[in-house]
Amino acid sequence: MPYQYLLFDADNTLFDFSEASHLAFAQLLRAEGHDYHETHYATYQAGNELVWREFERGLIDARELRVKRFRLFFERSGLGGDPAVYHQQYMDNLIRATELLSGTLPLLEKLYGRVRMAIITNGLREAQRPRIRKLGLDRYFDHIIVSDEIGSAKPDPAFFDYTFAQLQQPDPERVLVIGDSLSSDIQGGLNYGLDTCWFNPQGKPNEGPVQPRYEVRSIERVWDIVRGAEEEG
Ligand SMILES: [Mg+2]
Incomplete structure (x- = not known):
């Protein structure tokens, strides 16, 4: 095997985040007695992205991040609530809603025992650890590194x-x-002088400066790369 260690991202690489998060948020608003509209989720997402950027630049800490994204949502949507309560309920819903992506288990079953693997994930401990455990992923990985626990992020x-x-x-x-x-996983690998594989299931174009060594549309093609049978690019 040309590679000794595989470092996998988690959200939207091993398990679904986009749909689970959307569902978790809609359930949260309805449970709190609000009429849910799609614009609410877009409003939340914009604020969430803003606070994650602030967090990654060291402007706020993870404790602040947990509540600020809901505080921003209340300010921008005109709805009211307790940010700490919303955070907790959103987490519970997210953990329940998260499912493996379709190629994950077949790939991990093939790789397990042949190459060492770790999860490297940007996220909050109370979201990442329970989902990894619930989905049975921990048995495949020697190490699980969560940005919130170590104070730095990809x-x-x-x-x-x-x-x-x-x-x-x-x-x-x-x-x-x-x-x-590209901005966290691939850029992070490039910064550190590592080979990178961009999982791009939607075939998004990439004309930017961040160029992975490999690109796959199906996660199961990582198996071909790891066996050294894959052409580059
Ligand atoms: Mg991801």
Whole structure:
């Protein structure tokens, strides 16, 4: 095997985030007695992205992030509620709604025992750990690194310093990063001098500066790359 260690992103790489989050948010609003409209989710998402950017730039901490995204939502939507309560309910709903993506288990079953694997995920501990456990993913992975627990996030090299220390310093030339995000997963791998594989199920164009070594539309094609049978690009 050319690769000794595979570092997988979790959200929208191993399990569904986009649909689960949407569903979790709609359930939350209805349970709190509001009429749910699609514009509400768009409003929440805009604020959520803003607070994650602030978090990644070190402007707010994870405690603030948890409540600020709902505070912003209330300000912008005109609806009212307790941000801490909304955060907790959203988490419960998200954990319940999250499912594996279709190719994940077949791929992990093939890889398991042949190559070492870790999860590297940007997220909150109370969202990431229970979903990974619920979906039975922990048995496949030697290490699970959650940004909230270590105080740095992909693409920051500090996140990869921590990861490499946990993995006992594998040869960087034999480590492959796999994820759906060009700005966190692929950029993070490139910053650290690692090979990268962009999971791009929708075939989105990429004309930007962040160029992965490999690109796959189906996660199961990672198997071909790992066996060294895959052409590049
Ligand atoms: Mg992702």
